[in-house]
Amino acid sequence: MEGEPTLQLRVFDLNCWAIRYLSKRRQERVQLIGDTLRREGFDLVLLQEVWSEQDYSDLKVKLGGCYPFSHYFRSGVIGSGLCVFSRFPILDTLLYQYSLNGYPYMLQHGDWFCGKSVGLSRGRAGASMGVLASRPLFPPSSCQLHAEYCREKDAYLPHRLVQAWELAQFIRHTSKAADVVVLGGDLNMHPEDVGIRLLRGWTGLRDAFAEATRFEGCEDGCTLVPNNCFTVNSELLPFPLGIRIDYILYKAVSSFTVKCEELKTTTGTAPGTDIPFSDHEAVMATLHIRRQGQAAGDTLATAEPTLADVVTEARTEVGVGLRAARRQRYSAGRMAVLALRLLLLQAAAVLGALAGLAAEQPFPKLSFSLLAFFALGVLLLATGLHLFHTMEVKMLQGTEEQMRMALRALQERP
């Protein structure tokens, strides 16, 4: 950096919505994304929801010339869907999986099966950089986008807060190794939501949209807009302008400053075409990174009393989730016990029949074995659920305790 006062870093972030067999016009859109990225020549591209490794490989081949470095984060059954393309060398990567990610039985939301992670790549572009891509602080469920009464009853909020907290902790623990941290992702939270305030407050990350000197794109920086032909408009009814849930966040860690010169979003269609890249809008930021005299120190973005309020608010919500998880654990356990009792009762009946009691009546073998299989199925399912909710309780407890520890540290600080 010496002798070269400012490094300009152009960052592109997009939730690609590239689910094989499910996403509309996927291949066409992935090709379009690749063409645009090659033409525009960003420095850093953070993509989410690239669920097919083939799509990543195609992009890698196409972008090899201008983005010689890339990484696809593998995880879970389906994958994390996260990938990074970079003009600068990627030196190292690390994947962190969130401990909670919704419910396996909420198949329609599908979150449990995928996307439970944040990928960190470490690169060097003058300043050393920690680059994170995350998606989702789930769910992409319609509930979140619905009327306020539904947002208030949002059963996923505690999980989302655990993820926001874990993401913040992961950034705090890993960011010291970099001069500059850039996080791009579909965080599935509105800017004023407690999760975003927690993430920003606890890490000191700045919101490129709020800080940008120039802005161009959808009103209020929205990234899920009614204009986009792939969004389900009924879900956006309470938000006529759309909502902002995709972010580029950044901070300088050591003796650097970062400024967001310009922020852009696409506006329903990709530039120069008639279809959008995805059902989300892309976010593009131009960051100016400059070395300054003394080290900046690890400042928290929010004044500390406010931060304490945010942590307290988040902790209260996690506590609500903890009580709900305990109730569900109890219900599942009770169901398992009932199924076990039914099985034991049946076993007793079989033994009785074998011993020749009630020999005058024919033993109803078929209905009996069907009932036994049913009871066995319920037993297995309920036991699985009980274990799952036990795990959920543990993670929520753990997060609540960490938050308590954080609050104590905040209060004790001079």
Next chain:
Amino acid sequence: MEGEPTLQLRVFDLNCWAIRYLSKRRQERVQLIGDTLRREGFDLVLLQEVWSEQDYSDLKVKLGGCYPFSHYFRSGVIGSGLCVFSRFPILDTLLYQYSLNGYPYMLQHGDWFCGKSVGLSRGRAGASMGVLASRPLFPPSSCQLHAEYCREKDAYLPHRLVQAWELAQFIRHTSKAADVVVLGGDLNMHPEDVGIRLLRGWTGLRDAFAEATRFEGCEDGCTLVPNNCFTVNSELLPFPLGIRIDYILYKAVSSFTVKCEELKTTTGTAPGTDIPFSDHEAVMATLHIRRQGQAAGDTLATAEPTLADVVTEARTEVGVGLRAARRQRYSAGRMAVLALRLLLLQAAAVLGALAGLAAEQPFPKLSFSLLAFFALGVLLLATGLHLFHTMEVKMLQGTEEQMRMALRALQERP
């Protein structure tokens, strides 16, 4: 640290083997551990296999006076079993779960259900410290301890290497935030194993046993010894002295130096009693931490050509595991397809019977529904296995690629 040239840090590490209902004389031993820790007054206590949260709570109450700070890492269904007690404030914690941890169907090893994590606490004791407790780089299976032919056929080796790699990566990415890093744990690997060489080489961690000025304890620093009345001696037959699988590793990150003055192990029984703390021996290190003039830089312990050899060796093993996982994924997939075909065949037969074909013969309802349930069971199980091995393949692939990236970085370095 200024004006106080050397900080002495006494570290205690023990795999407590405190499994409810399974471990022999558990309560007595936990009490004994608590009494000893209170009497000896270490600075830092890293415990593994404290599976019961009640045991942790009891220890916490007992040790509150001399170790006012502590943390229990919650994870999974059973928990991580990891906890930390400290004389110095614990400011922050983070739990990282390994992505691979054995096979859910190897119930006798039980690894899949627990212990898949490393816990990081950040504290301040003059120098800021990153303190890690990890267990296990699994398995504690007898296989590992058996004769060489078995160690050579060790089917778990790829998973263990993935864990060693993830642990090393986690340490590399988080250690910059500390002046000194201390890792204590039952790593389930012999000192000369490729996993340990990888971990040490890739992080620059030093082995307290190898570096200690004074040593006192079991010969060769062994921590699983025939002398201990809880060890299964038949498992140690090929190793008459025992084996060393519990470690205290450390490194200085910034402008500090760390020296291990003294290392001790228990020798089959706890000091002053007739029973051991656990089936493992405790490891106790006295570290001297001193601030030095200039920053040390992040040195790798091993000369880089050697390190490249170690990474290559590890990568080869991961490749072997990858091929095995692909074969298992294929077998499980084929089994699922066969079960599905059987179900479809049955459905066709039922439809045929309903349509009045073969009406002259009575339809064998009972055996038919039993067969259907059997096929359904196999289908579910095989699908589950297929998904599990798909995940395994992904994680092994991911690790292999990261290792390739590391090798490239090592080779390109001037």
